[in-house]
């Protein structure tokens with residue numbers, strides 16, 4: 001076996017699609033799948049082993065327990081506890097109260113873990129912060145703003161009728177209703193472009209609903225965002241990912257430039273109104289974090 005060892009926690013829509021993407025790309029030497037439902041994990045593991053064999057992938061796939069995750073180079077947390085999301089606005093924040101205790105329990109078991117942790121569980125900016133604070137892990141990144149940014153570049157390329165590779169631009173802040181479009185620094189073919197911000201924001205907000213309406217859950221986009229981030233964090237590729245990391249006293253999405261697996265913040269110059277929107281996202285996330293269920297006394301940080 002050669003190649004990094006990657007663990008996935010959660011074997012639902014995102015976990016399954018991600019696992020299949022990783023095996024098809026032959027990124028992990030070994031892939032460990034951990035979840036709450038043993039039947040689901042064992043079924044998925046067998047299916048992925050079939051994929052590895054048919055696609056001639058070198059990835060070995062195994063079911064594992066949380067304790068086994070300490071041996072991984074990178075972990076992806078894509079769990080979702082059972083709850084009904086009734087939120088009409090701030091939909092991703094609807095899972096905060098339900099998911100936080102599961103993240104806490106996992107974080108406690110992973111104290112001392114030294115690898116990379118990618119948090120996918122929503123609301124990702126709050127869950128990444130919670131996981132980072134409870135576990136003490138230093139390489140915790142929330143996935144979401146890079147997916148927003150990829151969608152943004154795709155939509156702009158369609159408006160401008162150019163290839164998406166020609167579009168440069170970021171969506172930062174919250175992976176949610178307070179995402180900030182960095183319109184002032186967006187370029188197409190190295191030239192500034194007048195971004196139709198309202199149209200873009202409306203289209204960005206509609207896109208997850210469009211996907212959910214058709215296939216129940218978003219899964220392929222997040223899987224791609226994780227795959228791309230794993231390559232950067234494991235030092236297999238250099239480049240920029242917009243990820244949720246500590247920003248002042250909160251976590252929110254900013255561009256990080258990865259070189260050889262090491263990240264340096266690379267926030268573009270912001271106009272006054274972009275800066276105000278980012279500050280507003282930070283303030284709202286700070287308030288929402290304070291509303292999360294309290295940590296048990298003995299582990300409060």
Ligand SMILES: NC(=O)c1ccc[n+]([C@@H]2O[C@H](COP(=O)([O-])OP(=O)(O)OC[C@H]3O[C@@H](n4cnc5c(N)ncnc54)[C@H](O)[C@@H]3O)[C@@H](O)[C@H]2O)c1
Nearest residue numbers: 010011012013014035036079080102120121122143144222
């Ligand atoms: N950040 C992003 O860009 C992004 C995109 C899409 C989805 N998400 C989020 O990812 C999460 C997963 O979404 P999904 O559609 O795969 O959900 P899902 O309900 O299909 O799957 C959730 C999985 O988590 C497992 N699970 C539940 N509690 C667990 C625990 N305590 N320990 C281990 N496993 C546990 C379940 O058994 C199930 O396998 C959700 O929070 C969703 O909102 C984030």
